[in-house]
Each structure stands twice: as C-alpha cells, then as structure tokens.
Amino acid sequence: MSRERIDVGRREFLISTCKVAGLGTAFSLGLHLPLTATARSRGWGDEQPSDGLPEVNAWVVIEPDDTVIIRIARSEMGQGTLTGLAQMVAEELECDWDKVITEYPTPGENIARDEVWRSFSTGGSQGIRGSHSYVRKGGAVAREMLLQAAADEWDVPKGECRAANSVIIHAPSGRTTTYGKVAAAAAELFPPLHVELKDPKDWKLIGKPVARLDTADKTNGKQVFGADLQLEGMLNAAIRACPVFGGKLESYDAAKIEGMPGVRKVVQVGDDAVAVIADTWWQAHTALQKLPIVWDKGPNATVGSADIDRMLEAGLSSDDKVFVGNSNGDVQSALKSAAQTVEATYSYPYQNHATMEPMNATAVWSEDKCEVWCPTQNGTAALEAAAEAADLPISKCDVYKIHLGGGFGRRGAFHDYVTQAVLIARQMPGTPIKLLWSREEDMTHGHYHPVTKCRLTGALDEDGNLTGLHARISGQSILAAVRPQWMGEDGSDPITFQGFHKDGDHAISYTVPNLLVEHAMRNPHVPPGFWRGVNINQNAIYMECFVDELAHAAGKDPLEFRRRLMADHPKSLAVLNAVAERAGWGKPAGGGIHRGLAVVKTFASYVAACAEVSVSQEGKLSIHRIVAATDPGYAVNPQQIEAQVEGSFVYGLSALLYGGCTVKDGTVQETNFHDYPSMRIDEMPEVETIVMPSGGFWGGIGEPTIAVAAPAVLNAIYAATGKRIREFPLRNADLRPA
Amino acid sequence: MxxxxxxxxxxxxxxxxxxxxxxxxxxxxxxxxxxxxxxxxxxxxxxxxxxxxxxxxxxxxxxxxxxxxxxxxxxxLSPDNSHPLQAAWKALDVPQCGYCQPGIIMAAAALLNENPDPSDADIDARVDNICRCGTFNRVRRGIHQAVKHMKGGRSA
Structure with a gap:
C-alpha cells in the first residue's frame, strides 16, 4: 500500500466552523463521566471536559501544555480499541504519545454535528478495521492545520515546516514551536482540501506494542463503571421482568414492601417488569425479593429444551424455510458416486454473554430533557432507546458512555436496560436513578447465542479426496429477531452462514468441488443475540471438526487433508502452517498429549490454532498448550492482539466446557456462575500467539480466535480418546478413552 | 449501626x-x-x-x-497504586475490561501476604476468580513478576 490521498469532505468543514457543540454543558448535570481515565491517572481532576478548549478538529483537542486529547467514538470494553484508535490518530498527528489522553464524545454531540465521528457501534470486530481510514485522516488533517498555523505565524511556506512529537520545526530558520502554542490559531483555520496518509512502512506508532492508555485506574479501583456511578441525590432501582420471554406483568402487591427500609416507590416498567426504587440498591434488591408478583406467562410458558431440540431436529430434513448459503457443483451426484460417505450431526446450545458487570444504566428525566449514563457498545443506539423511552426528541436527550465491564455483544444491539432505566426515571422526574440488574436477572434475560444443529455429509473418492460436502444447518436466525432489515429479500439470514460464504470477510477456507450449505430457519422463543464471534463459533465447530472426521475416514493426516483443499486459500494456509510448525505437528508430543487443528477466516482475519490436550483414564481433560496464529492484515498493537487471542480462548473454551443455557417452562434455568460456570486460572492453557500481519487489508481481532478454540480442542480430544463429541457443553460428556 | x-x-x-x-x-x-x-x-x-x-x-x-x-x-492496598502487584499489572497491561481486576489483585495480594513465593499450583488454588475477558495468563505472570520485584527489594 502506498500513500493514500484523501479528500477532505464536508464533515471537516463543519468541524472547523462548528467547534465544540458542547451539548453536555447545556444540561443540568452536564457530567462527563468518566471523561478520561488517563487524565486522572496523570493527576488531573476527575472531570476535565475539553468543552471550551479550542479543538483543532473533531478528533483532536490540544491544550496549551501540549496535552493531546484524542476523541474516541467506539467503546472500550477491554478489547483495547481505545488505545489502538488513539495510536492511529497520533500516528498521523505526529504528536507526543506520552501526552495523549482520550475522551468519548457523546452520541448526542455526534448527531448535532452531522455525525462527524461516524459510527459509535462497537461490534463485529469493527473498532479498528471499520474506522482506520477516517481516524488516521482526522489526525492528518489536524497535523496540517497545526503546521499551517505555525507557518502563518512565522510567515513562511507550510511546506518548509515539519512536525514530530508535538514540536513544529521550520528547518531553514531553525525556529521551533509546539502544538500547544499554535493549537488555538490552528482551530481558526479551514482544514486543507487534501491530506495524504502515510505509507504503512513509515508508521512509527501503529504496529508498536505500546501500553494501554486505560490500565492504571483498573488496578486501584478508580475506574468508574456504570454500576459504580454515584450522582448527587441519586436513588437506586432493582428490577424483575417476567421470567418467561413474551410474558407480561399481571399484578404486584406494593403494599407488602412499601414500609421496608429505604424503599421509596414500586413502579411498573413497560408491560413486563416491576422495579423497586430505594435509597440503596441493596435495599431495593432486598425489598424486591419480598414483593408478591403475578405474571401472565403468555404463550411460551410450557416450552422446554426438548421442544426446541425437536424443532431443530425436524429442520435437518425438512424442505420448509430452507435457504442456500453457498453452493457449487452437484453435491447429490458426488455423494452417489463416492467411494465413501461420512455423516455427522452436531448441536450447539444457547450461551449467555455473562459480562462480569451486570446490565445497568442511570437516568434522569424531566419533561424537557433526559440524560443517561451507561456502559454501551453503541452510544447512538443507547441514545435512540433513551429518547424513545423518554418520549422526547433525540435533541433533548444524551447518553454519557462509561467503560464497559464486559460487552461481548450484549450491550450493542440491545439497550433493554436503558429503556427500563428511563421508564423508571420517568416515574420520579428530576431524580437520577441507577438501575442495576442482579446476576440472576442478567442470566435469565439475555439475548442468547442462538441454537443450531448441523448435519454434515461428505463424499470421499478412492484416494481419500473430498469430492462433495453437504452441510444443513437448522436453527435460530439472529437477524430475524434483531435486524430483519438486514435479511435477504427471500427471508434468508446471510450471517447464519458465517464461515461458509463463497467469499468476503467470512469465507470458507477450503475449495470443495461439490458443495451445498443450507439453513433451515427455525426460531424458538428464546431471544437470540450477537454473542462475541456470532455464528462462526458453532459453524467453525461444525466445519473444522467434520473436516477432521473426514480426514480420519480417509486415512489421512488432518493437516495434509486440509492442505489439499487450501491451494486457493493461501492466507488461511499460511496461518495453519504457522501453528502446525510451531506446535511440532507430526512429531509426537509425548506425555499422553495429543494435538488438534482448526483454521477459519472470519471478520476478515485469518486465524488458526493447534491445541495440545491430554485426557486421563477417568476422563479428565487437561488443555496444556494452544498455539494460535492470526493474520489481521495490519497489527496495530501486537501486545493487545496477544491479549485478545489469549482471552478468546477463555471465552471460547468456557462456552465449550461449561456454557449452555437450558429452557424449562419457557424460562432459562441457569441463574448464576454456579450453574453457568466459566473457566478459571487452573484450567488456562499456555498460549503462544503468532501475530503475522501480511498487509493490504484490515481484519478484526476481538472475535476471530474464539472460533478456532473449540474445534482445535475437540479435534485434540478425538486424537487422545477416539471420541467425537458433537453435543455441548463438554461437562455433560463422558471423555473416558473409548 | x-x-x-x-x-x-x-x-x-x-x-x-x-x-x-x-x-x-x-x-x-x-x-x-x-x-x-x-x-x-x-x-x-x-x-x-x-x-x-x-x-x-x-x-x-x-x-x-x-x-x-x-x-x-x-x-x-497502596496509597499510590504502587503495590508490587499493581506495578506488575501496569507493566504487563493485565486488565482488559478491568471489572474483575480489583478482586483478582486483592486475592493475589492476600496470597502473597501468606506465601511470598507461591507456586503455580498455589496461584491456581487461591486466585480462582472468574474473568470473562480471560486475563489469566497475564495474571499469573503478574504475580510472578511481583514476587520477583519483592525479592529484589528485600535483597537489595
């Protein structure tokens, strides 16, 4: 990639003429919380809003002391995007990285300023790959304006000036100045018509394993999460919604708890929930436990897991509501003429996101304004939910984002907790009220990883080559429930086929001469959602475990078998080869340790894993080591990529080992970490991460590796035990060697 | 009261x-x-x-x-975020979302109070907090790094 010439459009013009809209300052509370974690770690006040300071452009505010405030529109939930995006702005800005702090603009400001910061949505591993171009441009435009301001002051051509580390030098005369000294003048200038982005080979900050900007406050308790928010005069609310999805609140007997300590009010919330407002959350929660509630459980009151299972099972062989996601050749003929066919059916259960911080939001409502403070992966969507619940125009509402105590997809498309908080606040105008869900409420009112099954049938010729593959997925569509507007005109859900696509960000990693991938859409009543990785999680198990099954049926080494199908997929092959080589594939591991492989392309990145496991005679599984490779095109911060890869194994393997929500009487049964366990440190394998960016494209980081975690381990379990596990979680399986 | x-x-x-x-x-x-x-x-x-x-x-x-x-x-835990665990946590960028980290640091600090040179098995047994982001390997490295720092501090 060479230098990129970028036209500076209308938005940048608006930036320079509009300055800071300062919407937040017009509000009664006007709190910007937590404005900048780094600001506080550097000893400044808790609130240091940049409003009022001259901004060079929407992304960059520079203080007289050369402190650089970089605005970040996407949300930080642990994935490190805050630091990565700041690196990209700073790369072009040529500022002193040691003086960079960050802040979130509000979604209300974004709308008031013609969406100058563009998307606030933080999902689909889009944080960096979806905004690399315009955030770098933001830095470059600001740099040019700062250079112009210095040139104007010195009355020299801008072309004779250059910048590094926030210092501007006019080489012919040797004069220097700093960004802080010219920022106010720069803010008055029109932005340049064009800027050029650096050639990646000239990057100094992008690609460096710099420390995160948000760590210090996470080690001393100062980081304020939504659940921690405290506002003057604030009350607290605990909530309970109908345990059956689709059910309603029929009645409750507030008189029974109104005299309890701290209780201020008992309120209905929408048509399916009731909340207790009290001085403290513990008082609200305690009173809520004692509140008599009658539910109208609605049409789903008797549905159980077995019903859902039968519904999906029927879809495996039905012709009704079946959509084709990818096809080539003639699978039926290939199966008929095969020397050998192999068939297997896999199932994947519901999963809860189980963020460590339960859902919460704090709202204050009056007749002419509504403000919300909340952890959200999409500030704009949170604002829309708030405005709708407030029954006010968006211009009279705003949302102040707070770092998330985990997101994983739960806090992106769904702002049920924001809606509830505003509906509660409306019943006590002028009083800030913090709504916090209990863990039990959180576990039973999720938007769950969807359930699917998949029957795979493969055709092998006499030489053990794969000649045909038929995959029939049956199960739940996320889009049908959440984003019907993204569905195909025929009613299909394209993301159901993640990892099976012919091409694109989630393309299949193999060339199969005769291929048919179908989805029989079957939608149970349990609400589905985007769960970190989305449909690649189960699709990678289906495909990568079945490819392993085919290899063994063909009498081939699983690595060699894959390689023969990957001639046209060189980047996938490269990551697969990298993990095989590093792990020592083909050489005995010794010590009862066995290996398994998996490879996928997803979220535009190429990832592979080789897992090393042992299984005792008693069936106890130990995962010793995982070698993982990722090619995301460009690696903005390699040490954070390593952190995401390691963490992906915890999220993916927790689901494999323990995850799985069951349904009885229409209700999710798992209520807390005792019956929905999560991996702990004693189960954590050693992880060796190979970051191998090949350049020329931008892939995601936060999600892809999750997909290879489960199949790599499952294939290693087969190598160790001769057992194919096709239903999950593994805690229900007997792993004693066959 | x-x-x-x-x-x-x-x-x-x-x-x-x-x-x-x-x-x-x-x-x-x-x-x-x-x-x-x-x-x-x-x-x-x-x-x-x-x-x-x-x-x-x-x-x-x-x-x-x-x-x-x-x-x-x-x-x-410390007046200025300087406990050896906090220092190691910052040096290694242990936290991701950070929500569970105070609990993990406090569990690790209690372990070091009793056992200034814990084995991996000791860590497994005593720092068994749930972290959904999956910071465990850096948590382990952080504890070992803090121990190293404390030993260095004593011998110096």
Whole structure:
C-alpha cells in the first residue's frame, strides 16, 4: 500500500466552523463521566471536559501544555480499541504519545454535528478495521492545520515546516514551536482540501506494542463503571421482568414492601417488569425479593429444551424455510458416486454473554430533557432507546458512555436496560436513578447465542479426496429477531452462514468441488443475540471438526487433508502452517498429549490454532498448550492482539466446557456462575500467539480466535480418546478413552 | 449501626446488620472499587481483606465483622497504586475490561501476604476468580513478576 490521498469532505468543514457543540454543558448535570481515565491517572481532576478548549478538529483537542486529547467514538470494553484508535490518530498527528489522553464524545454531540465521528457501534470486530481510514485522516488533517498555523505565524511556506512529537520545526530558520502554542490559531483555520496518509512502512506508532492508555485506574479501583456511578441525590432501582420471554406483568402487591427500609416507590416498567426504587440498591434488591408478583406467562410458558431440540431436529430434513448459503457443483451426484460417505450431526446450545458487570444504566428525566449514563457498545443506539423511552426528541436527550465491564455483544444491539432505566426515571422526574440488574436477572434475560444443529455429509473418492460436502444447518436466525432489515429479500439470514460464504470477510477456507450449505430457519422463543464471534463459533465447530472426521475416514493426516483443499486459500494456509510448525505437528508430543487443528477466516482475519490436550483414564481433560496464529492484515498493537487471542480462548473454551443455557417452562434455568460456570486460572492453557500481519487489508481481532478454540480442542480430544463429541457443553460428556 | 475500620479509617455506618459488607463498602462508604458480579461468593469480584485474609464480601453480613478487625479494599492496598502487584499489572497491561481486576489483585495480594513465593499450583488454588475477558495468563505472570520485584527489594 502506498500513500493514500484523501479528500477532505464536508464533515471537516463543519468541524472547523462548528467547534465544540458542547451539548453536555447545556444540561443540568452536564457530567462527563468518566471523561478520561488517563487524565486522572496523570493527576488531573476527575472531570476535565475539553468543552471550551479550542479543538483543532473533531478528533483532536490540544491544550496549551501540549496535552493531546484524542476523541474516541467506539467503546472500550477491554478489547483495547481505545488505545489502538488513539495510536492511529497520533500516528498521523505526529504528536507526543506520552501526552495523549482520550475522551468519548457523546452520541448526542455526534448527531448535532452531522455525525462527524461516524459510527459509535462497537461490534463485529469493527473498532479498528471499520474506522482506520477516517481516524488516521482526522489526525492528518489536524497535523496540517497545526503546521499551517505555525507557518502563518512565522510567515513562511507550510511546506518548509515539519512536525514530530508535538514540536513544529521550520528547518531553514531553525525556529521551533509546539502544538500547544499554535493549537488555538490552528482551530481558526479551514482544514486543507487534501491530506495524504502515510505509507504503512513509515508508521512509527501503529504496529508498536505500546501500553494501554486505560490500565492504571483498573488496578486501584478508580475506574468508574456504570454500576459504580454515584450522582448527587441519586436513588437506586432493582428490577424483575417476567421470567418467561413474551410474558407480561399481571399484578404486584406494593403494599407488602412499601414500609421496608429505604424503599421509596414500586413502579411498573413497560408491560413486563416491576422495579423497586430505594435509597440503596441493596435495599431495593432486598425489598424486591419480598414483593408478591403475578405474571401472565403468555404463550411460551410450557416450552422446554426438548421442544426446541425437536424443532431443530425436524429442520435437518425438512424442505420448509430452507435457504442456500453457498453452493457449487452437484453435491447429490458426488455423494452417489463416492467411494465413501461420512455423516455427522452436531448441536450447539444457547450461551449467555455473562459480562462480569451486570446490565445497568442511570437516568434522569424531566419533561424537557433526559440524560443517561451507561456502559454501551453503541452510544447512538443507547441514545435512540433513551429518547424513545423518554418520549422526547433525540435533541433533548444524551447518553454519557462509561467503560464497559464486559460487552461481548450484549450491550450493542440491545439497550433493554436503558429503556427500563428511563421508564423508571420517568416515574420520579428530576431524580437520577441507577438501575442495576442482579446476576440472576442478567442470566435469565439475555439475548442468547442462538441454537443450531448441523448435519454434515461428505463424499470421499478412492484416494481419500473430498469430492462433495453437504452441510444443513437448522436453527435460530439472529437477524430475524434483531435486524430483519438486514435479511435477504427471500427471508434468508446471510450471517447464519458465517464461515461458509463463497467469499468476503467470512469465507470458507477450503475449495470443495461439490458443495451445498443450507439453513433451515427455525426460531424458538428464546431471544437470540450477537454473542462475541456470532455464528462462526458453532459453524467453525461444525466445519473444522467434520473436516477432521473426514480426514480420519480417509486415512489421512488432518493437516495434509486440509492442505489439499487450501491451494486457493493461501492466507488461511499460511496461518495453519504457522501453528502446525510451531506446535511440532507430526512429531509426537509425548506425555499422553495429543494435538488438534482448526483454521477459519472470519471478520476478515485469518486465524488458526493447534491445541495440545491430554485426557486421563477417568476422563479428565487437561488443555496444556494452544498455539494460535492470526493474520489481521495490519497489527496495530501486537501486545493487545496477544491479549485478545489469549482471552478468546477463555471465552471460547468456557462456552465449550461449561456454557449452555437450558429452557424449562419457557424460562432459562441457569441463574448464576454456579450453574453457568466459566473457566478459571487452573484450567488456562499456555498460549503462544503468532501475530503475522501480511498487509493490504484490515481484519478484526476481538472475535476471530474464539472460533478456532473449540474445534482445535475437540479435534485434540478425538486424537487422545477416539471420541467425537458433537453435543455441548463438554461437562455433560463422558471423555473416558473409548 | 456498624463500626468498621476500612483502609485504616474508622467508620460508623447506619445499616441493617444483614447487609453484605460489599454493599456497605459500595453504598455507605462510596468505595466502589470492590465489585458486585455474582452475589453468591463464587466469582471473587468482591474480594477484600479482613485482617489481611481474602474474603468474598458479597456474602459476608456486615454484622459478622468483629470489633478491631481491619478491612482493606483495593482503594487501600497502596496509597499510590504502587503495590508490587499493581506495578506488575501496569507493566504487563493485565486488565482488559478491568471489572474483575480489583478482586483478582486483592486475592493475589492476600496470597502473597501468606506465601511470598507461591507456586503455580498455589496461584491456581487461591486466585480462582472468574474473568470473562480471560486475563489469566497475564495474571499469573503478574504475580510472578511481583514476587520477583519483592525479592529484589528485600535483597537489595
């Protein structure tokens, strides 16, 4: 990639003429919380809003002391995007990285300023790959304006000036100045018509394993999460919604708890929930436990897991509501003429996101304004939910984002907790009220990883080559429930086929001469959602475990078998080869340790894993080591990529080992970490991460590796035990060697 | 009324004795570094020290704190974020979302109080907090790095 010439459009013009809209300052509370974690770690006040300071452009505010405030529109939930995006702005800005702090603009400001910061949505591993171009441009435009301001002051051509580390030098005369000294003048200038982005080979900050900007406050308790928010005069609310999805609140007997300590009010919330407002959350929660509630459980009151299972099972062989996601050749003929066919059916259960911080939001409502403070992966969507619940125009509402105590997809498309908080606040105008869900409420009112099954049938010729593959997925569509507007005109859900696509960000990693991938859409009543990785999680198990099954049926080494199908997929092959080589594939591991492989392309990145496991005679599984490779095109911060890869194994393997929500009487049964366990440190394998960016494209980081975690381990379990596990979680399986 | 000594300061709080220590810390004393996550004492996000030992404060009624017992929360672990664990955590960028980290750091600090050179098995047994982001390998490295630092400090 060479230098990129970028036209500076209308938005940048608006930036320079509009300055800071300062919407937040017009509000009664006007709190910007937590404005900048780094600001506080550097000893400044808790609130240091940049409003009022001259901004060079929407992304960059520079203080007289050369402190650089970089605005970040996407949300930080642990994935490190805050630091990565700041690196990209700073790369072009040529500022002193040691003086960079960050802040979130509000979604209300974004709308008031013609969406100058563009998307606030933080999902689909889009944080960096979806905004690399315009955030770098933001830095470059600001740099040019700062250079112009210095040139104007010195009355020299801008072309004779250059910048590094926030210092501007006019080489012919040797004069220097700093960004802080010219920022106010720069803010008055029109932005340049064009800027050029650096050639990646000239990057100094992008690609460096710099420390995160948000760590210090996470080690001393100062980081304020939504659940921690405290506002003057604030009350607290605990909530309970109908345990059956689709059910309603029929009645409750507030008189029974109104005299309890701290209780201020008992309120209905929408048509399916009731909340207790009290001085403290513990008082609200305690009173809520004692509140008599009658539910109208609605049409789903008797549905159980077995019903859902039968519904999906029927879809495996039905012709009704079946959509084709990818096809080539003639699978039926290939199966008929095969020397050998192999068939297997896999199932994947519901999963809860189980963020460590339960859902919460704090709202204050009056007749002419509504403000919300909340952890959200999409500030704009949170604002829309708030405005709708407030029954006010968006211009009279705003949302102040707070770092998330985990997101994983739960806090992106769904702002049920924001809606509830505003509906509660409306019943006590002028009083800030913090709504916090209990863990039990959180576990039973999720938007769950969807359930699917998949029957795979493969055709092998006499030489053990794969000649045909038929995959029939049956199960739940996320889009049908959440984003019907993204569905195909025929009613299909394209993301159901993640990892099976012919091409694109989630393309299949193999060339199969005769291929048919179908989805029989079957939608149970349990609400589905985007769960970190989305449909690649189960699709990678289906495909990568079945490819392993085919290899063994063909009498081939699983690595060699894959390689023969990957001639046209060189980047996938490269990551697969990298993990095989590093792990020592083909050489005995010794010590009862066995290996398994998996490879996928997803979220535009190429990832592979080789897992090393042992299984005792008693069936106890130990995962010793995982070698993982990722090619995301460009690696903005390699040490954070390593952190995401390691963490992906915890999220993916927790689901494999323990995850799985069951349904009885229409209700999710798992209520807390005792019956929905999560991996702990004693189960954590050693992880060796190979970051191998090949350049020329931008892939995601936060999600892809999750997909290879489960199949790599499952294939290693087969190598160790001769057992194919096709239903999950593994805690229900007997792993004693066959 | 409960009398509590937290991070070296004496407090008298007007609260029902059955209230878990976690909620007294968070709601009466404003010490929100200690987190609520499970409420049933199994995830460890609410870990604090009582007389130097790790306890899960979400299931500990405040009435069970005895006179003279000393409570330490993440806010009181060091005056300036300089405990060897905090230093190691910053050096290694251990936290991701960070929500469970105060509990993990407090569990690790209690372990080091008793055992200044823990083995991996000791860490497994005592720092068994849930972290959904999956920071475990850096947590382990952080503890070992803190131990190294403490040993270096003593021998120097």
């Amino acid at each position: 409960a009398k509590l000594k937290v991070n070296g300061q004496e407090h008298e709080v007007e609260v029902d004795g059955s209230t878990p220590l976690l909620w007294v810390l968070r709601e009466q004393l404003g010490l929100t570094g200690t987190k609520y996550a499970c409420g049933i004492g199994i995830c460890g996000s609410c870990t604090v020290h009582v007389d130097g030992k790790a306890v899960r404060s979400c299931t500990l009624p405040v009435s069970s704190i005895e006179a003279g017992q000393s409570i330490t929360t993440i806010e009181g």
